[in-house]
Amino acid sequence: MTTMQELLIRLGLRPPADETVLQPLRTALTHTSAGLKINHEELEFLGDAVLRLACAEFLEEHNPTLSVGDRSGIRAQLVSDRWLAELAAELELDGLIVQGSATAADPTAKATVRAECCEALVGAVYLAWGGADGGLHAVRQWLDPHWQRSSLELASDPHRHNWKSALQELTQAQKAGLPVYATAEENQSHGDPRRFRSEVSINDQQHGTGWGPSRRLAEQEAARVALAQLRPPSGS
Template sequence: MELSQERTKKITQLAKSLGVNFKDISLLDTALTHTSYANESKNNIVHNERLEFLGDAVLELASSTYLFNKFPEMPEGEMTKARASVVCETTLANLSSQMKVGDYLLLGKGERLTGGSRRPSILADAFEAIIGAIYMDQGWQIACEYVLNKLQADLISIEQGYNLKDYKTILQEVVQGRGQCIEYKLISENGPDHAKIFSFAVIVEGKPEGTGDGKSKKEAEQRAAFATLQRYNII
């Protein structure tokens, strides 16, 4: 179905903010069309699930190739864990939120009324579909570079070791072995709702031992645990 002038103008704005000059802007429109919208429409509208399938494959291959080349000594199992920690719903939903993808989604009435434009699963799927659209429109090289650019912060945290081990579990064992108590305290949360940064402190026996920041509370706690383990000269 031919896009309206208003819709074309709107998604062209998104394409500009994405930094992608689409040859076929209708691919981006399809990437933003949820199944609920297509199902409710009387017209023969294509939803985003096929592009989502394609985008998922692009994300996996791009991140796998990066890990394979960047960490030549990393075993297959560790690469699988590292990839899963980066290409996950939370990360992809956060990226969608940062790009305000929810403002451009076409959703069915029910999804719209129940906050579908902010639902992590829908946002993550839309991000995958957008990657699929970029791949179809621009080819592998551009799509791969785009993925690695968007995942850069998470890939860097793998290099620093944050995503490969459960540092909270390691620290818990250390602290319990000493007969001490541990807790994680939220210090601050800054930024807009779609791009918050959380700061946590590790408190051992009532004393602050390490702090960490992250895009999620879980990530911030892991980084605080990592900092504490460093302070204890354990890692």
């Protein structure tokens, strides 16, 4: 069994009789950093549009009572780079992605490469399974089970992975001041989970400290800690 056939099994798609139609999938998994003439960029552009349309259809079918605003918020998480990178890791795309040696050796680039190639893979599946004549169905066949699982996780915690937004909503509801973040770079080691340190304060009172490999992630962690302090206990 070839690695491409194994990937199709992970995607939940039936291998086509003519394997030449799978060329878009190979292109999607060829990152620009490899320096090859054919790469993932155009398929990533297509995949972005297909991904949003497919997810809009999914939410319309499974969450028809939600407002357009709520659906937009959920879709933003279900098509985010973070979600795509996690999906790529689950699919074990790392072993199939062709990329430059410098990029492969950079731990901070891993999530970005995964997300970009996974989005390109969406565009590739759309094309390989017929484009306007069946491609969207194939994308839905692949992604719907993952969206169903993620939707359940989001239902239990609507602000999953977006702690800063949740903290700001909470402070606004409590008529407290807006959160203020003081973030500093502690060292310059790329990929170090404690490279940045962030403290979040509300009304000049510190409520949380977080660490992360980037400013954004350090601030998200600080917000998560602050939320745990400020939210009333469950059932109270």
